[in-house]
Amino acid sequence: MLGRGLTGIAGRPFVDLEPFIDLTALASLDDEICYALAQIPTDYTGGCHRSMGIMPEAFAKEPWADHGEVIRAMTDREFLVFASLSDAPHLLDPARRAELTFGEERAVPLSRRQMLHLEMKHGVYFPWKVYVELMPGGPWEKKSDPAGKRWTRDALVHLPRTVEFVRRLPFASVGSVKLLGLRANDHGTVHRDADPAVKTTVDPFITFCPGRKKRLFLWDDVEGTRTHIDARAFWFNDSDYHGVEADPWFRYSIRVDGAFAGGFLERALGSLNAGSAATSTRG
Numbered sequence: 472m473l474g475r476g477l478t479g480i481a482g483r484p485f486v487d488l489e490p491f492i493d494l495t496a497l498a499s500l501d502d503e504i505c506y507a508l509a510q511i512p513t514d515y516t517g518g519c520h521r522s523m524g525i526m527p528e529a530f531a532k533e534p535w536a537d538h539g540e541v542i543r544a545m546t547d548r549e550f551l552v553f554a555s556l557s558d559a560p561h562l563l564d565p566a567r568r569a570e571l572t573f574g575e576e577r578a579v580p581l582s583r584r585q586m587l588h589l590e591m592k593h594g595v596y597f598p599w600k601v602y603v604e605l606m607p608g609g610p611w612e613k614k615s616d617p618a619g620k621r622w623t624r625d626a627l628v629h630l631p632r633t634v635e636f637v638r639r640l641p642f643a644s645v646g647s648v649k650l651l652g653l654r655a656n657d658h659g660t661v662h663r664d665a666d667p668a669v670k671t672t673v674d675p676f677i678t679f680c681p682g683r684k685k686r687l688f689l690w691d692d693v694e695g696t697r698t699h700i701d702a703r704a705f706w707f708n709d710s711d712y713h714g715v716e717a718d719p720w721f722r723y724s725i726r727v728d729g730a731f732a733g734g735f736l737e738r739a740l741g742s743l744n745a746g747s748a749a750t751s752t753r754g
């Protein structure tokens with residue numbers, strides 16, 4: 472059932488892809504991934520959804536500190552300390568700080584050192600504290616485009632089974648593969664990646680969860696309800712508000728963006744619609 476405040480996909484809140492993808496390898500992938508995460512460099516992401524203006528009002532009132540707001544409010548001295556931890560300090564002219572934007576999808580990326588300092592000195596909350604781009608996707612609007620995209624060395628060396636699994640997913644081409652992990656007790660802030668009134672198409676992607684359940688939910692801002700996605704492989708409309716519930720353990724998922732293989736979507740949606748018709752006939 473699609474709530475009034477969700478756009479969804481083909482009349483449903485999300486698409487459960489479990490019936491269409493062989494997931495028998497997931498337990499083995501989880502072994503490989505958790506072993507790799509203990510060894511490879513990881514990043515933080517998120518932490519600025521409110522200042523990006525992509526949170527619903529009900530959640531934007533939450534008290535967690537947003538790095539966009541924190542950086543804007545820094546004194547000149549605090550800004551100099553912050554700038555000194557950058558990987559690109561030459562870009563951070565304090566006299567022009569009002570023109571600079573930082574972090575996710577912004578002009579100046581945050582360094583790992585800056586993220587840690589924002590967290591520890593300024594109390595910024597970064598929801599995704601284990602973030603790895605296995606195939607860097609570039610700017611958000613280019614994430615489905617395969618041109619110039621490559622697996623990272625860490626992915627090829629430490630995650631060969633995961634790379635192979637992604638290669639077998641029903642994509643004609645892939646433009647981005649990222650691992651998004653949340654540490655125990657952290658939650659993923661509710662946000663949407665586009666405004667459905669402006670962006671009327673749905674980006675093709677598959678998210679899969681090899682490890683413990685990650686309780687992702689869609690937030691219906693009209694009805695004030697949550698639809699939890701209880702599937703280990705799925706696709707949803709990321710122009711709908713979505714977030715991740717807190718749980719007392721580490722959780723992660725891998726999101727693959729690209730172009731679906733010819734006919735995959737038609738077969739999957741056709742099969743789901745046939746299933747719904749059979750269910751509704753039964754009653």
Ligand SMILES: [Fe+2]
Nearest residue numbers: 662663664709
């Ligand atoms: Fe998102």
